[in-house]
Amino acid sequence: MRPAVGVLAGLAIWCLAYPFGLWVPAEESPANRESRARTSAQPAHTQCCCQSPAELAAVIDALVAQKWKEEEVQPAALAEDAEFLRRVYLDLVGRIPSVAEARAFLDHRAANKRAELVRQLLQSHAFLNHWSAILAETWLSGSDNAFLLGSWRAMVQSWLRDHLRRGSGYDKIVRELLTAHTTQQPVAAQPAALLQVQATPTAFYQAYGFNPRNLAASVSRQFLGIQLDCAECHNHPFARWKRQQFWELAAFFSGFERRVNGRVFYSAAENPQQRSLVIPDTNVTATARFLDGTEPDWNTAEFTRAALADWLVSPKNPYFAKAAANRVWYQLMGYGIVDPPDDMHEENPPSHPELLETLAHSFAGADFDLRFLLEAICLSRPYQLSSERSSSGSEAQPRLFARRVVRRLTAAQLWDSLVEAAYWHPSESRVGAAPNPLMQRSPNPLTQRRAAFLEKFRDSASRPVEAETSVLQVLALMHGEAAGSAVRLETSPMLQMVTSYPMWNEEQRLEVLFLAALARRPQPHEQQRFLRHIEQSANKTSAWADVFWVLLNSPEFISNH
Structure with missing residues (x-):
């Protein structure tokens, strides 16, 4: 005390x-002046697929600056080196820098030292730990099983960490999640058995109790950016989604038959070819169908969930890339281009439609490389703006991204x-x-x-x-x-x-x-x-x-x- x-x-x-x-803020640094000059020299861009993080950062700068001009908003000054340093450490590796790291960066005089730092952090083990934790926390946020949620979250995080270490694309990760075998024996419900956490996507299904309704709600929110569960009992009050569509998505998970192993952990038997279910409290049968209204080609589908996985990450799906890019933007910027990020519909349009299209196309064009998108956003001017309020007292809407949003840790x-x-x-x-803190033995x-x-x-x-x-x-x-x-x-x-x-x-x-x-x-x-x-x-x-x-x-x- x-x-x-x-x-x-x-x-x-x-x-x-x-x-x-x-x-x-003190006098503007050379790195800040270079970034400001780069932004002012960029013309407005149309929708494109950028080939490098630096190119995408320049397009972000131009499109956001164009919105500032339209709204007659004066953005904040660029953050000083110390402010940027602390911010990017927290966002990419989940902690503040050490004394040695802070001193080394602040004393470094290279004009491109911010870009060098971002790339260094993205290749660190701390990045793997932090961003696997972010994804696991987000993906399991809809689970209501508080007792075991921490264990399941750790299992999913360990699995995600391994994928990020290997450089797997986000689409490949999601596809593997949606096609995971769920019949493996779960770990025993003993504390000693949890000391070495299993790296398995099965925990995602355990966290949602293998319940088709819960899984459909989570998949639609996390990977499509849609609150489709609002249409579970009735048609969506604001969007065009119908109750039938919700249960058609849930039907992709209808093959699960949950069974209890012991008194705590669950596994499930699955009929992989099951593709329909009866909507609760009705006599109506819902058959698995994609949200765009098309039916899977069951002759080529390996099994029911695989058909959903193939469509969800394919270019035919208009939601996946946008939802993923918007989620990453939200995580770094505090607000999504569509906000909240799991509620994309016609009554909640994006603040910067062209920017969202460009982020999605570029992310997909980079094989859904998460580091590519993170680097581009961190190099952009909107990300690097100061959090200082305007001296005039006026304040722009936060979704104009004219000032850094202050967030509690x-x-x-x-x-x-x-x-x-x-x-x-x-x-x-x-x-x-x-070290991977999730895999320690004691x-x-x-x-x-x-x-x-x-x-x-x-x-x-x-x-x-x-x-x-x-x-x-x-x-x-x-x-x-x-x-x-x-x-x-x-x-x-x-x-x-x-x-x-x-x-x-x-x-x-x-x-x-x-x-x-x-x-x-x-x-x-x-x-x-x-x-x-x-x-x-x-x-x-x-x-x-x-x-x-x-x-x-x-x-x-x-x-x-």
């Missing part, structure tokens, strides 16, 4: 001095960033580190603490684009065991290093804490205020712990901006 509130009051006021604790980002800031286990959190105390922390902070149902955090979460962070350990000398390697390294002066110690927590160096007024606190304190070690506590509990630390 930290000292009484009064001891920290002066320092805590610093946290509120700026919106979300952000600093005033997810539970996983918050924990992993605390771990990095405190330097608890640097060997496992470096960008180049290799329980790790830090892993167990992470799981408990995630349960306290997890809120998968809400959009993390607001800076506000619940009272419970604030109290858990400011007075909880995790933050307490991070600023306690005996449990914080970072604090031990800062207070004991003999070659550093006070300014250097403060710089290290700022880089550790906020991935930037202190501004002159911040340095003056914090060093005054150190100078006036009788117990220097406790004073440095106070400083670190304030930084870790600042809005700047707990938000992605």
Whole structure:
């Protein structure tokens, strides 16, 4: 626990001095000027299939800038290097950079250092862990089995991680998911059996209970961007979808017959040629049919679900590529081009139709390479804009993407960033580190603490684009065991290093804490205020712990901006 509130009051006021604790941007860097020049030189583009991430980034810049011009919106300035650095680490690898990583990037003078960093992160093991977790969390978000959801999510994540490591295209991954064999024996419902997580897509079906209705709802939302389950009991109130169409999609999963193995885990027998079901509470039979109204060629289909998988990822399906590209854009930008990303219909049109078409065509043209799309968006000007509000006080609609949306950190980002800031286990959190945390054979105390922390902070149902955090979460962070350990000398390697390294002066110690927590160096007024606190304190070690506590509990630390 930290000292009484009064001891920290002066320092805590610093946290509120700026919106979300952000600093005033300094002179524009060479990288920023290059990006701005590139954007201004680009004419408006028509729908195209871009061959490289840089080419796609330029088209993104032009199309979004064209919308700004039409709406008479003045975009924010480009983010400074420190702001971009922290943002791209959180978005691509799920944590803030280490002190060494932050210092290396900020001191690097190359004009293309942002592009180099993006490519480095996309090839890291941390990227595999973070983005496999994002996909698994999203795909299983509709499951109502809270008791076993964590185990099933870990199984799907491990399977996804292996696919991302091999560079599998998103379409290939989804096709394998939809054609997965589901008759394998699940792991026993014993904690020891879960220490080494199975990498299997079968857990996706287990999470939804092998229920055709649940599977149809999830597949339509995640892979088609359509809330087709709104038509489960009646025709969709806003879109053109009919109840019959929902159950025709569900009929692709009608071959499952769930059976209980023991008392907890489920597997299913399946008649792979079953292709119809009776709509509940009716005498109407629904036969498997695609959403475009066409029927599968049953003479060539390997089995029922395979027919759906082939159509879903094929160019004949007008929804898949757009839904996937829009979902990735949403994940990086805070809002989708169609928003929410699982509700595409004629009454909810895209904010930038041509941009969505271009993203979808380019993603498909790159064999649905997820890294290709992520790199292009991260290199674009809209992604790199500052989160600073306009000095005029006017604010554009967030879906114009004229300013970076401030988002609170997810539970996983918050924990992993605390771990990095405190330097608890640097060997496992470096960008180049290799271990897969899902496959460890023995329980790790830090892993167990992470799981408990995630349960306290997890809120998968809400959009993390607001800076506000619940009272419970604030109290858990400011007075909880995790933050307490991070600023306690005996449990914080970072604090031990800062207070004991003999070659550093006070300014250097403060710089290290700022880089550790906020991935930037202190501004002159911040340095003056914090060093005054150190100078006036009788117990220097406790004073440095106070400083670190304030930084870790600042809005700047707990938000992605």
